[in-house]
Amino acid sequence: MVIDFEREVGFIWDVDGVIVDSPHELAWRLTAEKWGVGEGRLDSRFYRDYVSGRPRYEGGNEILMRFGVYEHLGAGPDAEKEKVLEQYCTQKNELFRELVREGRFNVFGTSIAMVIEARTRGVMQAVASASKNAKSLLMQITSDWIFKVVRRRYDFIEEKNSLYSLFDVDASGLTGKDKSEIFAFAAQRLHELSGGKIRHYIVFEDAPSGIEACKKNRMFGIGIRRIGERSALVEAGADIVVDDLGKLSYDELKSAFLKIF
Numbered sequence: 001m002v003i004d005f006e007r008e009v010g011f012i013w014d015v016d017g018v019i020v021d022s023p024h025e026l027a028w029r030l031t032a033e034k035w036g037v038g039e040g041r042l043d044s045r046f047y048r049d050y051v052s053g054r055p056r057y058e059g060g061n062e063i064l065m066r067f068g069v070y071e072h073l074g075a076g077p078d079a080e081k082e083k084v085l086e087q088y089c090t091q092k093n094e095l096f097r098e099l100v101r102e103g104r105f106n107v108f109g110t111s112i113a114m115v116i117e118a119r120t121r122g123v124m125q126a127v128a129s130a131s132k133n134a135k136s137l138l139m140q141i142t143s144d145w146i147f148k149v150v151r152r153r154y155d156f157i158e159e160k161n162s163l164y165s166l167f168d169v170d171a172s173g174l175t176g177k178d179k180s181e182i183f184a185f186a187a188q189r190l191h192e193l194s195g196g197k198i199r200h201y202i203v204f205e206d207a208p209s210g211i212e213a214c215k216k217n218r219m220f221g222i223g224i225r226r227i228g229e230r231s232a233l234v235e236a237g238a239d240i241v242v243d244d245l246g247k248l249s250y251d252e253l254k255s256a257f258l259k260i261f
Contacts, residue, residue: 005254006123007198008199010123011123011201012128012204014053019108020105020137027099028092032067036069037067042067045228048208056092057085063088064084100136107163112149113245124194127171128183139163168193178213179210182213204224215237220239221236222245225242
């Protein structure tokens with residue numbers, strides 16, 4: 001079977017840890033400390049294993065449950081726990097937005113470069129984060145910021161554009177959907193927008209749970225190791241694992257993908 005890569009393959013991008021080094025982890029950690037979780041206990045490994053890539057309330061529940069916050073507060077029945085969880089997640093989200101307004105985040109230039117390269121080749125792309133804040137975060141990455149990171153100007157990026165405008169589909173923060181369902185939704189939208197041409201998908205993820213969600217949908221997974229061991233992404237089913245997308249060119253990715261067919 002011969003695949004027209006640029007016409008039949010869609011790219012699906014996670015945001016936090018893949019495109020943007022966002023203040024999500026910092027916001028979760030600082031909020032947890034305000035709620036009595038000892039300083040340093042919610043470390044990067046805990047964040048990767050139990051919070052990263054998961055919907056807000058799911059990640060918040062893992063923190064409150066595993067660090068005994070529910071028990072400490074005497075929140076017994078499910079209704080009481082839901083109230084505590086709502087308060088906790090609301091505080092975390094307010095802090096996250098404050099950190100974003102302050103510019104407390106960085107971007108991964110090599111990931112942006114891959115997004116742009118795929119765009120120049122004609123590949124359709126979706127952003128698919130569990131976070132409802134993904135859109136606002138990507139919209140803060142202006143054209144000037146993009147040009148500064150990739151050190152080149154492109155005709156299709158106008159002054160009014162942001163990084164968000166380079167994606168064809170936004171499947172982020174869908175209420176009631178887990179990461180696997182978010183990926184499936186992104187794939188369906190890409191399929192529809194391409195007139196049915198796109199039938200294969202490449203997912204860019206940094207969390208093992210995200211790679212597992214990718215493989216559940218039988219998609220090709222690029223694992224980007226930001227924290228933890230490479231083996232965690234390999235064991236989750238990643239087809240390729242890199243420490244940074246600067247280690248993987250567009251043509252190398254294309255070649256690796258086409259070898260499986």
